[in-house]
Amino acid sequence: MNHIMKNMKKLTFKLACFFLSLLVSSVAMAESITSPNGLLKLNVSVNEKGEPVYELSYKGKEVIKPSKLGLELKDDPGLMDGFTLSDAKTSSFDETWEPVWGEVKQIRNNYNELAITLDQKAQDRKMVIRFRLYNDGLGFRYEFPQQKNLNYFVIKEEHSQFAMAGDHTAFWIPGDYDTQEYDYTRSKLSEIRGLMKTAVTPNASQTPFSPTGVQTALQMKTDDGLYINLHEAALVDYSCMHLNLDDKNFVFESWLTPDAQGTKGYMQTPCHSPWRTVMVSDDARDILASKLTLNLNEPCKLEDTSWIKPVKYVGVWWEMITGKSTWAYTDDVYSVKLGETDYTKTKPNGRHGANNENVKRYIDFAAEHGFDQVLVEGWNEGWEDWFGKSKDYVFDFVTPYPDFDVKMLNEYARSKGVKLMMHHETSASVRNYERHMDEAYQFMEDNGYNAVKSGYVGNIIPRGEHHYGQWLNNHYLYAVKKAADHKIMVNAHEAVRPTGLCRTYPNLIGNESARGTEYEAFGGNKPFHTTLLPFTRLIGGPMDYTPGIFDTQLSFLSGEHSFVHTTLAKQLALYVTLYSPLQMAADLPESYERYMDAFQFIKDVAVDWDESKYIEAEPGEYITVARKAKNTNNWFVGGITGENARTSTFVLDFLEPGKQYVATLYADGKDADYEKNPTSYQIKKGLVTYKTKISTDLARSGGFAISLIEATPADKKALKKWK
Numbered sequence: 001m002n003h004i005m006k007n008m009k010k011l012t013f014k015l016a017c018f019f020l021s022l023l024v025s026s027v028a029m030a031e032s033i034t035s036p037n038g039l040l041k042l043n044v045s046v047n048e049k050g051e052p053v054y055e056l057s058y059k060g061k062e063v064i065k066p067s068k069l070g071l072e073l074k075d076d077p078g079l080m081d082g083f084t085l086s087d088a089k090t091s092s093f094d095e096t097w098e099p100v101w102g103e104v105k106q107i108r109n110n111y112n113e114l115a116i117t118l119d120q121k122a123q124d125r126k127m128v129i130r131f132r133l134y135n136d137g138l139g140f141r142y143e144f145p146q147q148k149n150l151n152y153f154v155i156k157e158e159h160s161q162f163a164m165a166g167d168h169t170a171f172w173i174p175g176d177y178d179t180q181e182y183d184y185t186r187s188k189l190s191e192i193r194g195l196m197k198t199a200v201t202p203n204a205s206q207t208p209f210s211p212t213g214v215q216t217a218l219q220m221k222t223d224d225g226l227y228i229n230l231h232e233a234a235l236v237d238y239s240c241m242h243l244n245l246d247d248k249n250f251v252f253e254s255w256l257t258p259d260a261q262g263t264k265g266y267m268q269t270p271c272h273s274p275w276r277t278v279m280v281s282d283d284a285r286d287i288l289a290s291k292l293t294l295n296l297n298e299p300c301k302l303e304d305t306s307w308i309k310p311v312k313y314v315g316v317w318w319e320m321i322t323g324k325s326t327w328a329y330t331d332d333v334y335s336v337k338l339g340e341t342d343y344t345k346t347k348p349n350g351r352h353g354a355n356n357e358n359v360k361r362y363i364d365f366a367a368e369h370g371f372d373q374v375l376v377e378g379w380n381e382g383w384e385d386w387f388g389k390s391k392d393y394v395f396d397f398v399t400p401y402p403d404f405d406v407k408m409l410n411e412y413a414r415s416k417g418v419k420l421m422m423h424h425e426t427s428a429s430v431r432n433y434e435r436h437m438d439e440a441y442q443f444m445e446d447n448g449y450n451a452v453k454s455g456y457v458g459n460i461i462p463r464g465e466h467h468y469g470q471w472l473n474n475h476y477l478y479a480v481k482k483a484a485d486h487k488i489m490v491n492a493h494e495a496v497r498p499t500g501l502c503r504t505y506p507n508l509i510g511n512e513s514a515r516g517t518e519y520e521a522f523g524g525n526k527p528f529h530t531t532l533l534p535f536t537r538l539i540g541g542p543m544d545y546t547p548g549i550f551d552t553q554l555s556f557l558s559g560e561h562s563f564v565h566t567t568l569a570k571q572l573a574l575y576v577t578l579y580s581p582l583q584m585a586a587d588l589p590e591s592y593e594r595y596m597d598a599f600q601f602i603k604d605v606a607v608d609w610d611e612s613k614y615i616e617a618e619p620g621e622y623i624t625v626a627r628k629a630k631n632t633n634n635w636f637v638g639g640i641t642g643e644n645a646r647t648s649t650f651v652l653d654f655l656e657p658g659k660q661y662v663a664t665l666y667a668d669g670k671d672a673d674y675e676k677n678p679t680s681y682q683i684k685k686g687l688v689t690y691k692t693k694i695s696t697d698l699a700r701s702g703g704f705a706i707s708l709i710e711a712t713p714a715d716k717k718a719l720k721k722w723k
Contacts, residue, residue, distance in 0.1 A: 031088045033114045037135045040280065044116055044131065050082040052118060052129060056138055058280045063228060067161035067251070069129060071142065074154040074263065079120065079127050079142075086126075087117035099294070100305045100506035101581040103612040103627065109295040110134065115143075125150045136290040137279035139233060143272040155239075155265035157256060160276055162230055162243070164189065164250040168220040171532050171619055175213025175242040177257045177466035178205040178459075180497055181515045183525060184532050186620050189220075189250050204388070205428065205459045205494075207466060212245040213255060215497075217539040219287070219532065219619050227287050227619070229279035231539050233296035235499040236477065238274050239265050240468035259471055260464030274499060279539075285614035288534050288623070293500040293541075301504050307487045308506050310581035310607040311451060313421060314366050315375030316353045317546070318586050322521045322554055322561075325353035327378030327386075329401040336382050338393060343381060343402050354379040355403040359420075360412060365589040367416035369603050374413065375421040375453060375584070379404045386427045392461055394427040397440035410448045422449040428458035428494075430465075430475050437479065441486040450487060451509070453544075454479065456494035468496045477501070480508045491544050491582055498541030510544040510582035513537065517546040517586055520564040521554065527565050527674065527701035528620045528642030530574060535619045542580035547571055548602055551591040552678040567678045568598060569668045570703030575605045576638025577623050577703075583607050597683055601666050601705050605636050613654045615639075622646060622698075626654050633659065637706040641698045648696055648704065655690040660711040663688040663722055667696045667704040674701035686722035687711060694722075 030045040040063075044054045056064040070080035094110040111132040118127045127150075128143040142158075144150060167190050173182035174196060185192075185199045196211045217231035230252065232241050239256040246253070254276070256264040275296040279287055302308075319325045330346040354376050362374045382395045400406050413420050422444050426433040433440075433454075444452065456467060465471050476495045483490045484507045493512035502508045514537040519525050530545075537543055548571055552564035564571075575583055585592070585602050592599045606629035615624040615637075624639035633656060639648045655661060662685065669680030680699075688694075688708065696704045711719075 029085045031085070031114055031116060033090055033112045033131070033133055035133045035135050036092070036110050036112060039135065040133055040138070042114065042131055042133050042138060044114060046083055046085045046118070050084065051080065052083060052116070054131070054140070056278060056280070058226060059282070061224065061226060062165040063226065063280050064278060065163035065165055067163040068159065069161070070159050072156045072159060074156040076153060077123055079125070080159065082120050082122050083118040083127070084121065085116055086119040089115045097299065099503065100300065100308055101310050101509070101608050103579050103609050105610040105630070107291045107294060111295075123149055132296070134292050134295070136281060136286055137229070137277060137292050139275040139277050139292065139296045141273045141275045144267065144269045146269040150269055152268050154263055155256065155267060157264055158241070158254045158273070160254040162252040162278065164220070164252065166222060167250060168222050168228065170214070171219045171536060172214040174200045174208050175210055175215055175244065175255065177207040177209065177468050179203045179467065179494070180215060180513050180537070181519070183515060183529060184536070186528075189245060190247055192245060193247055204457050205467065209242070209255065210244050212247050214243050214245065216241060216243060217536045218243060219535040221619065225282050227281050227284050229287050229535065229539060231277045231279075231293065231499070233275040233277055233293045233500045233540070234298070235274045235473055235496065235501070237271070237470065237474055239470045240473065240496050241274070241276070257466050257468040259466070259469050260462065265470050284535075284617040284619060288614045288617055289612070293539055294503045297500040297503040299504065300506055302484055302506065305506055307450065308489060308509065309372075311372045311489070311509070312583050312585070312607050313373040313375055314362055314371050314585050314589070315377070315421065316359060316362055317375055317377050318549070319588055320353050320377060321518045322557060324556060326351045327354070327383040328352065329403065330384065333384045336384050338382060338396055338399065341381070348403065352378065352401065352403060354401065356405055356409060359404070359409055362589065363409070363413045363416055363418055366418045371418065371585065373419045373421045373451060375423060377423045377425070379423065386425065388458060390459065390461065390463065391427065392429050393432055394429050395425065395432070397424050397436050398443045406447055414448060419451070420449060422452040423455075424452055425455040425457065428456050429461040430456070430472065431461055434475065434478070437482055441483060441488060444488060445486045451489040451491065452483065453491045453493065454495075456492075467494060472496065477505075480505050483507060493544070497537060500540055502541045510542055510580055512544050514543055516543070517549060520549065521562055524562050524565045530566075530578060530640055531620055531623055531642045533578060534623060538579060542582065543578060544580060544582050544584065545574065545578050546584045546586040547574035547578065548585040549587045550595050550598070550679070551587060552674070556588070564678070565674055565701055567668050567672050567674050567681070567699050567702040568595065569666055569672070569681045569705065570640050570674070570701060572598065572601045572666050572705035573638035573640045573703030575602060576627055576636050576705060577625050577640050579612070581607050595679070598666055598681055601664070601707060604707050605705075606630060606634070611654070615650050616648065622648070624648055624650065633710045635661070635708040637708070638703065639696070639698065640703040641701065643700055645700050645702065646698050648698060650694055652688055652692045652694060652708070653690050655688070655708065657690050660687050660689055660716060661708040662711050662715050662719060663692070664707045665694070665696065665704060666706070668699040668702040672699040672702055674699065685719065687716065687719050688722045692722050
C-alpha cells in the first residue's frame with residue numbers, strides 16, 4: 001500500500017510539473033497591450049499549430065474574435081504555421097506633426113506597440129508582426145528581415161483574418177481588381193452573397209472575384225452600437241488588399257490582387273507588407289476624425305513643399321461628361337496613328353470642347369470669381385479612337401489639336417492670375433505613359449502647368465495586369481515621385497484607392513478611385529452615397545468628387561437623360577463634408593450665373609483647414625461637419641442627409657467666445673426635394689456667437705451650408721442677431 005501511495009505521489013508531482021510547463025509555455029506564447037486611453041485591448045498568441053493569432057476588444061466588447069495571421073507562398077511551405085514566439089518587444093510613441101495640407105493643422109501620433117518575432121524552426125526563418133494600438137484603432141503589418149532562407153519569395157495569398165463577433169450591418173461595394181466605381185449596398189454580412197449580382201454594375205474595366213468579396217475601406221455597425229472600419233495603410237510595392245467573407249462564420253480574410261500570371265506579389269527581403277487597419281468606436285464621429293491611416297505612413301519625403309498648394313478649380317469637363325460637347329476634334333478619323341494623322345486636313349466636328357475660345361471663357365470665369373485653375377480635357381491628339389481598343393500607343397501627351405494653342409492659352413491664363421490644369425488620360429496604356437512621362441512632365445513645366453489630372457480608363461496594358469496589382473501600384477507611386485521632381489501636383493483617377501500616402505508625398509493632392517459626380521450623368525448615385533464616402537473611400541485620403549452641380553436636371557440636354565440625385569443646397573454642403581484640398585466647381589459657367597447668390601458659398605469656402613469638428617454623423621444617414629479655414633477665424637459648416645428628410649440642430653460652440661460672426665445659411669427650401677424640386681433653396685443671414693443654436697430642415701437627399709465670417713464693426717451695425 002505504501003508503495004502504491006509513493007507512486008501516486010510521484011505521478012501527481014509529474015503531472016503537476018507537466019501542466020505547469022504547459023501553463024508557462026502558454027504564457028510565454030501570449031502577449032497583450034492596451035491603447036493609450038486603455039479602451040482597446042489587443043491579445044496576441046501562437047496556438048498549438050504554431051499559427052499566430054490576435055484578438056481585439058473595445059470597452060470589454062469583442063471587436064475581432066481570435067483570428068489567424070500568415071502568408072501562403074508559391075512553391076514553398078509558407079509562413080502560415082510552425083512558429084514559436086521567440087521575442088516580444090513593447091514600446092510607446094507620442095508625437096505631433098503638421099501636414100502640408102489637411103483637415104487639421106496638427107496631428108497627434110500616439111500609440112502603444114507590440115512587435116513579436118516568430119521563429120519557423122523547420123525552415124530556419126523569422127518573421128516579425130508589428131502591432132500598433134491607437135485610441136481609435138489597430139494597425140498591424142508583416143515584416144521580413146533579410147535572412148539566408150527567406151530572401152526572394154513569391155506570395156500566393158495573404159491570409160490575414162478579421163473574425164467578426166456577429167452578423168453586422170455593412171456598407172460595401174463588390175470586391176474587384178480594377179474598379180471601385182460602384183454604388184454602395186447596405187446589408188447584413190449574411191446578405192452579401194444574395195445581393196452581389198445586382199451590386200456589380202457595368203464599368204469600363206472590372207474584375208469581380210467572389211460572391212462574398214468586398215473592398216476596403218469597409219464600414220460596419222454592430223447591433224450593440226460599435227462602428228468598425230477595415231482598411232489598409234501605406235500600400236507600397238504590394239498588391240491591394242480586398243476582403244473575402246466566410247458568411248457562415250462572419251470571418252473576413254485578406255484577398256490580394258493578382259498579376260497577369262495569377263501571382264499576388266514578388267518580395268525581396270528586407271521588406272514588409274502594408275498596414276492592415278481596424279478602426280473602432282461607439283461614436284461614428286470618431287471614425288471620421290481618425291488620423292490612423294495617415295499616422296501609419298512615413299513622414300513627408302519631399303524637402304521643399306512650398307510649391308504644393310490646395311486648389312479650387314473649374315474646367316472643361318462636365319459639358320463632355322454630359323454629352324454637350326466632345327473630347328474628340330473630328331468625326332472624320334476612325335483610326336489615329338500619332339505622327340501620321342494630319343488633323344489640319346480633317347473637318348472639325350464643331351463639338352470639341354477644348355477649343356481656344358471656349359477655354360478662354362472658362363479662364364475668364366475663373367478669374368472673375370477667384371478660382372485658382374482651369375482643367376481642360378480633350379486638348380491633345382488621339383481622342384477619336386482612345387477608348388476600348390486595347391491600343392498601346394494612344395497619346396503622346398504633348399501634341400495639341402489645331403484649335404488648342406498651348407502657349408497662347410497659358411499666357412492668357414497667367415495674365416488673369418489663373419493657371420491651366422493638365423490632363424493626361426493614359427487609356428490604361430501604362431507602358432505608353434511611362435514611355436512619354438519625362439517629356440510630358442517637362443512639357444508641363446515649360447508651359448507653366450503645376451497640376452495634372454491623370455486617368456487610367458480601360459483594361460491595363462501590359463495586357464492582363466490589373467489596376468490594383470503590385471505592378472500598377474508601383475507605377476502610380478513612380479508617377480507621383482516623377483511629378484515631384486518637376487514640382488507637379490497629381491490627381492489620379494481610376495488608380496488604386498488611397499492608403500494615406502499623401503502624408504509621405506503631399507503632391508498626391510487628390511484621387512478619384514470611387515464613384516464620383518460623373519455617374520450622376522450616367523444613371524445617378526444613390527442619395528446616401530455621399531453620406532458613406534467619408535466612412536469608406538475618404539478613410540485613405542481625399543477624393544476629387546467634383547461637386548457643385550446646380551443644374552441638377554441637366555436642362556441643357558434634350559431627350560432622356562439622368563439627373564443629379566441631390567438638392568442644390570446639398571451640392572454646396574459637399575464642399576465641407578467631402579474633405580479635399582482639390583475642389584472643383586464642376587458645373588457649366590452659365591448654370592452658376594443663374595444662381596449667383598448660392599454660388600457665393602463655393603467662392604467663399606476654403607480648401608485647407610486648421611480645425612475640423614464632426615458635429616453629428618451616422619453612416620448612410622447624415623453627416624454635419626464644421627471646419628475652420630487655414631490661418632483665419634472663419635468657419636464653414638456643411639450638413640447632408642440620405643434618402644430621408646430630417647432636421648439638424650446644433651450649437652455653434654466651436655466658435656471663439658467673445659466674438660461675433662456673420663452667419664450665412666444656405667438651406668433647402670420648404671418645398672425642396674431632390675426629385676421634384678431640387679433647386680429650391682433659401683438664404684438667411686445674421687449675427688451669431690458661440691452660444692447660438694442653429695436648427696435647419698434638410699429635404700430628401702438634401703443639405704445645408706453655413707459660412708461664419710468674423711464680424712466687422714459695420715456688420716454689427718447692419719445685421720440683426722440670429723433668430
